Structures are given as structure tokens and as C-alpha cells.
Amino acid sequence: MNLLYLDCFAGISGDMVLGALLDLGVSEDALRTELAKLKLTGYTISTRRVVKQNIAATKFDVIETHLPSPRLQQTSRGYSEIAGMITGSALTESVKRRALSVFKRIGEAEAKIHGVPLEEIHFHEVGAVDSIVDIVGACVALDALGVDEVQASPPRLGSGFVETAHGKFPVPAPATVELLRGVPVQSSSEPVELVTPTGAALLAEFCTKFGPVPAMTIEKIGYGAGTRDLERTPNVLRAILGTSTTTMTRTSEETDTIAVLETNIDDMNPQLFGDVMERLLAAGALDVFLTPVQMKKNRPGTLLTVLCERPAVDAMAELLLTHTTSFGVRVHEAQRRKLAREVVVVKTKFGDVQVKIGRLGGTMVSRSPEYDSCRQAAARYKVAVKDVYAEAARVAEEML
Numbered sequence: 228m229n230l231l232y233l234d235c236f237a238g239i240s241g242d243m244v245l246g247a248l249l250d251l252g253v254s255e256d257a258l259r260t261e262l263a264k265l266k267l268t269g270y271t272i273s274t275r276r277v278v279k280q281n282i283a284a285t286k287f288d289v290i291e292t293h294l295p296s297p298r299l300q301q302t303s304r305g306y307s308e309i310a311g312m313i314t315g316s317a318l319t320e321s322v323k324r325r326a327l328s329v330f331k332r333i334g335e336a337e338a339k340i341h342g343v344p345l346e347e348i349h350f351h352e353v354g355a356v357d358s359i360v361d362i363v364g365a366c367v368a369l370d371a372l373g374v375d376e377v378q379a380s381p382p383r384l385g386s387g388f389v390e391t392a393h394g395k396f397p398v399p400a401p402a403t404v405e406l407l408r409g410v411p412v413q414s415s416s417e418p419v420e421l422v423t424p425t426g427a428a429l430l431a432e433f434c435t436k437f438g439p440v441p442a443m444t445i446e447k448i449g450y451g452a453g454t455r456d457l458e459r460t461p462n463v464l465r466a467i468l469g470t471s472t473t474t475m476t477r478t479s480e481e482t483d484t485i486a487v488l489e490t491n492i493d494d495m496n497p498q499l500f501g502d503v504m505e506r507l508l509a510a511g512a513l514d515v516f517l518t519p520v521q522m523k524k525n526r527p528g529t530l531l532t533v534l535c536e537r538p539a540v541d542a543m544a545e546l547l548l549t550h551t552t553s554f555g556v557r558v559h560e561a562q563r564r565k566l567a568r569e570v571v572v573v574k575t576k577f578g579d580v581q582v583k584i585g586r587l588g589g590t591m592v593s594r595s596p597e598y599d600s601c602r603q604a605a606a607r608y609k610v611a612v613k614d615v616y617a618e619a620a621r622v623a624e625e626m627l
């Protein structure tokens with residue numbers, strides 16, 4: 228599996244992504260040829276080698292050609308206009324699909340921030356020629372590399388304030404924060420914007436996983452330079468291209484990142500744990516379990532653990548603090564390896580029974596009859612649940 232890892236220790240922007248991908252070996256001539264299919268005029272592109280704090284990198288620039296009168300210069304473009312430009316181009320279908328998805332992400336983020344429908348959104352900075360070229364060019368370059376999966380480090384955000392067409396905003400800008408919803412991030416003491424809305428949108432679209440460098444055989448390393456010279460950090464994006472060292476491709480169904488919430492309790496009526504567990508599961512928890520522990524002062528207690536999707540952390544923590552006697556909840560993230568699963572219905576002598584099928588790398592490795600389905604069949608036929616379970620497992624084995 229061809230794997231691309233983006234090391235965002237100095238943040239990420241559209242020009243940094245393109246610079247890094249060109250540094251990995253994407254042909255500039257091929258990029259120009261593909262971008263010409265967009266029928267977007269009024270610009271030229273250039274690349275050059277620069278050095279950022281002793282790291283040599285490729286700097287990608289979009290240079291807009293000036294129109295005769297400032298009044299004729301287009302200051303914004305609507306989402307529909309940009310989507311129509313991409314759809315009507317001669318770009319490959321894979322590049323069109325990915326570029327449209329990136330712009331839709333940005334449009335939905337802007338629509339939510341400004342409280343207007345997506346169709347009414349007009350991009351300012353992101354609708355400018357350079358941002359359109361950055362986004363479409365990044366999609367073209369990624370396609371040219373033949374990458375199967377993209378992963379990244381949690382990006383550093385920067386600090387301070389940034390001037391935009393909508394006014395002065397804190398860093399990260401509102402659109403950037405919205406685009407990074409669900410993405411782990413890091414703070415930075417650099418008093419500038421390190422992650423732009425374009426960079427955030429490309430990360431959200433391209434990356435399937437965020438964390439440290441994965442197990443891989445490194446083949447090429449590229450560096451894409453940003454515009455600024457930072458005080459403490461080389462302003463470059465590092466792109467590492469290689470192959471996965473695992474023998475099996477991990478799909479998004481087989482690996483993910485979840486949140487783990489824990490709290491120790493030694494002073495609550497045990498009868499209340501059932502109510503808390505029901506509330507957590509009803510609110511979307513993936514799993515809830517209790518572990519007996521020995522706490523300070525030799526008190527027996529209970530470790531209450533909740534597994535949930537990352538966006539649900541606040542809701543789960545609020546439930547725990549509201550409905551238990553806990554004064555604090557620990558939260559951390561965990562990587563999961565899991566089986567891709569589906570539920571099928573098998574016909575047995577006790578009627579239809581649901582069976583959960585688990586696959587690893589496309590190969591079926593587990594077949595498990597669903598307990599509730601077996602229990603209902605057992606009640607209908609007045610037999611033991613274990614007999615229905617055994618029959619469903621046998622039929623599933625023969626069928627699958």
C-alpha cells in the first residue's frame with residue numbers, strides 16, 4: 228500500500244502541500260497541463276528552491292496577473308460558480324470528485340459560521356485564484372503520486388489574530404476550526420496563523436488517520452515551504468512517501484480513533500450504575516463497562532469506562548459529572564483495530580436468525596449469531612437459546 232504521511236509541525240497551507248508534493252517528484256509540467264483544463268485565467272505558477280532554517284524546500288507560488296481596472300477584479304466567487312468550473316472542466320473524474328468535496332467542506336463550514344445556505348456562500352480568500360489553484364493542484368498532484376492512503380500528524384495551529392475579508396479574527400480562524408472538527412490538533416507559541424482554511428480542508432479531505440509516523444518503509448521525503456519565516460520553527464511541511472510495512476491493507480472500516488473516558492467512584496449507590504450506563508448508551512456511547520478497583524484509604528470502588536466517538540466527548544463527560552458522584556473525568560484517545568462487520572440473516576429450522584460477520588482485509592474471520600435474535604427465535608419455538616445459537620452458527624458456516 229502506497230502511504231503518504233504529512234508532518235504538520237509548522238502547520239499546513241495549500242501552497243505548502245503543493246510544494247511538498249512537487250518536492251516528492253510530481254512533474255511541474257504535468258501539473259501545469261492538468262491545471263490548464265480548469266479554464267481558469269489570470270495567473271501563472273512558479274516554483275523555486277528556498278531554505279527555511281537550514282531545511283531546503285520547494286516554494287510553490289501562484290502569481291495573479293492584474294486586470295486593467297481594480298473594479299473589474301473579482302473579489303469573491305460563489306460555491307456554485309466554482310463547482311460549475313470544476314464539473315465542466317476536462318480534469319479526471321477522480322480529481323473532480325476530490326476537489327468538489329474539498330470546496331463543499333469549505334462551503335459548509337462558511338455556511339454554518341455565517342448562518343446562510345450553502346448555495347449563497349461566496350468565498351473570499353478561498354475563492355481567489357491562488358486558493359483555487361492550490362486546492363485543484365493538490366488534488367491533481369495527489370492523484371499523480373498514486374497514493375492509497377494519507378495520514379498526518381496533528382497540526383500546530385499558531386496563535387494571535389489574522390486579517391480576513393470578514394474582519395480581524397483570532398487564530399485559528401472560525402472556518403479553520405470548523406473544518407478541523409474531529410481532527411486532533413496541537414497548540415503553538417508562534418504568533419501567526421499556521422493552518423489556513425485551505426490547508427485545513429485538504430487535511431480533512433485527504434487524511435484517514437492522525438497520529439505519529441505509521442509503520443512504513445520510507446522511499447521519498449519532500450518539503451514544501453510556507454511564505455513566512457517563523458521565529459522558532461522551520462516553516463515547512465514535510466511529506467513522507469513510502470509503503471506500509473503491514474501485510475494487510477487497513478481500510479477505514481478496520482481502524483479508527485476513539486475517545487476513552489474514565490472516572491473512579493467509591494461513594495455512589497451501586498443501584499445507580501445501571502441508570503448511568505443506560506443514559507450513556509442512549510446518548511451514543513460505543514461501550515460502557517465497570518471494573519472493580521481498590522482505591523485510596525483501602526476503599527473498594529468502581530472504575531467506570533466509556534468508549535465513544537471523539538465529537539461526543541463533551542456530552543459523555545457532562546453525563547458522567549451530572550449523573551454520578553464523580554468530581555472529575557479523565558479523557559484520552561485510543562487507536563482501534565477492528566473487524567469490518569456486517570449483519571446477515573440466515574435461514575435455520577428455527578426461522579430467520581441474524582449473524583454478525585467480521586472481515587479482516589476482506590477475508591472473513593468471524594461469524595457470531597446475534598444473541599437477541601437467537602433469544603427471540605428460541606421463544607417462538609420454545610427451545611433453548613444455546614440450541615438456536617448452535618444451529619445459526621452451523622448454517623452460517625455452511626453458507627459463508
